[in-house]
Amino acid sequence: xxxxxxxxxxxxxxxxxxxxxxxxxxxxxxxxxxxxxxxxxxxxxxxxxxxxxxxxxxxxxxxxxxxxxxxxxxxxxxxxxxxxxxxxxxxxxxxxxxxxxxxxxxxxxxxxxxxxxxxxxxxxxxxxxxxxxxxxxxxxxxxxxxxxxxxxxxxxxxxxxxxxxxxxxxxxxxxxxxxxxxxxxxxxxxxxxxxxxxxxxxxxxxxxxxxxxxxxxxxxxxxxxxxxxxxxxxxxxxxxxxxxxxxxxxxxxxxxxxxxxxxxxxxxxxxxxxxxxxxxxxxxxxxxxxxxxxxxxxxxxxxxxxxxxxxxxxxxxxxxxxxxxxxxxxxxxxxxxxxxxxxxxxxxxxxxxxxxxxxxxxxxxxxxxxxxxxxxxxxxxxxxxxxxxxxxxxxxxxxxxxxxxxxxxxxxxxxxxxxxxxxxxxxxxxxxx
Numbered sequence: 001x002x003x004x005x006x007x008x009x010x011x012x013x014x015x016x017x018x019x020x021x022x023x024x025x026x027x028x029x030x031x032x033x034x035x036x037x038x039x040x041x042x043x044x045x046x047x048x049x050x051x052x053x054x055x056x057x058x059x060x061x062x063x064x065x066x067x068x069x070x071x072x073x074x075x076x077x078x079x080x081x082x083x084x085x086x087x088x089x090x091x092x093x094x095x096x097x098x099x100x101x102x103x104x105x106x107x108x109x110x111x112x113x114x115x116x117x118x119x120x121x122x123x124x125x126x127x128x129x130x131x132x133x134x135x136x137x138x139x140x141x142x143x144x145x146x147x148x149x150x151x152x153x154x155x156x157x158x159x160x161x162x163x164x165x166x167x168x169x170x171x172x173x174x175x176x177x178x179x180x181x182x183x184x185x186x187x188x189x190x191x192x193x194x195x196x197x198x199x200x201x202x203x204x205x206x207x208x209x210x211x212x213x214x215x216x217x218x219x220x221x222x223x224x225x226x227x228x229x230x231x232x233x234x235x236x237x238x239x240x241x242x243x244x245x246x247x248x249x250x251x252x253x254x255x256x257x258x259x260x261x262x263x264x265x266x267x268x269x270x271x272x273x274x275x276x277x278x279x280x281x282x283x284x285x286x287x288x289x290x291x292x293x294x295x296x297x298x299x300x301x302x303x304x305x306x307x308x309x310x311x312x313x314x315x316x317x318x319x320x321x322x323x324x325x326x327x328x329x330x331x332x333x334x335x336x337x338x339x340x341x342x343x344x345x346x347x348x349x350x351x352x353x354x355x356x357x358x359x360x361x362x363x364x365x366x367x368x369x370x371x372x373x374x375x376x377x378x379x380x381x382x383x384x385x386x387x388x389x390x391x392x393x394x395x396x397x398x399x400x401x402x403x404x405x406x407x408x409x410x411x412x413x414x415x416x417x418x419x420x421x422x423x424x425x426x427x428x429x430x431x432x433x
Contacts, residue, residue: 023427024352024421025353025421026354026393027354027379027380028355028376029354029356029374030173030328033226033379034229034382034427036286037427038285039285039286042278042281044278046278050064052064052067052071053268053269053273055090070280070284071280071284077288079237081287081291082212083240085238085240086259088100088235089284090267091235093232094197094223095124095234096267097221098125098221098234100270100271101195101221104219104266105219109135110137110166111137111138111164112132112167113162113167113168114126114141118359121172125138126168139162147323148323150178159186159187160189163190163191164192165193166192166195167183167186167194168195169194172200173331174322175321175327175330177326178211183217184216184217193219194216194218195220195221197221200327203226203295203299206295206299207300214237219236219238219259220237221236227378228287229289230282233279298381301386302378302381303328305377305386306325312395318333318398319332319336328376329375330374331373332372332373339401340357341369341371344404345357345373347403347404348373350411352414352418353393353397353400355373357370357372377390384424385424392420396413400413
């Protein structure tokens, strides 16, 4: 697959270096995964040549009959995967999916209520350095100081006081499941829209392993990488017309039609031009893979691996925020280890283990230093690793953190990591030598 880069040896060398980095390092960043060769092939296909502004059957360009087929297939598969009535598969990223929702539901200056970034929320849920906190009046909610869990009573109190136009659920570094029914109750009490950004756990939600937000939320967004194991991109969904256990009906009839038309118009031409048709076809491939029974086994193993890794790290004296995990990730508070998240990330990187430094709830360190690291299991699970490997990985992490300034020890761990990775080959079809 790399032979076509022979005419550009500089680029070929960069690609080879990255293939080797991925192949012989442990990828534990919670928001990353390894796509299949089928997804890679679709993303690199001739559909990259086609401009297709508009939507299937309503394009501004000719010659779109076949890319229409790809987009319609992506839509059909995504609807089936989550039980959705409406979907838009064109957003280039999760951030743009969220922007489209905000522009559809809000006016500049309207209040939004989302999980604080330093408590595990998303950048686009109201951070003041992001458009979401600059265009809209952002009010954060936080986790319980005692349990580091969502405090629904506190969230309700804030909502009643602030009366936001939109309440946002979803996180990037929260390891527990969400009670969307409770959030629906809160939203109804204050007359707010309710949305979910399920970017991180989407693949687990799709297979019924975590609560599904679609029956409760007015609108749902997601990325297509992370646990969905697709190409980098975003999607928007609205649930089917059916009653949920609270007896609350999801958007239906004229309201659904109105919302879908507004969102379509905001995505294009509102904030985007031509869609990335090669990525949309790659999304279709990934959605098709996620519909298979084998993906259920994969998703279950992600959670098993995360629980095992969290338990092992706890046994080694690490503080796992909230006491464990229900999903694919965990947040490790390193305060008792006398090391910053930044230093731990660097040391682990030298040992062949990729993580990201991350703020913990009520962190006293800056976002550039942090008191914690975030760890996820989707990528190593894709490689075929299971519980026994998680125990070994926990020991690698512990040894690296205990030897942050010992170059010899870190190099030794790196060799052991490479040996482990060689037992679970990644993209053997690609020539990497």
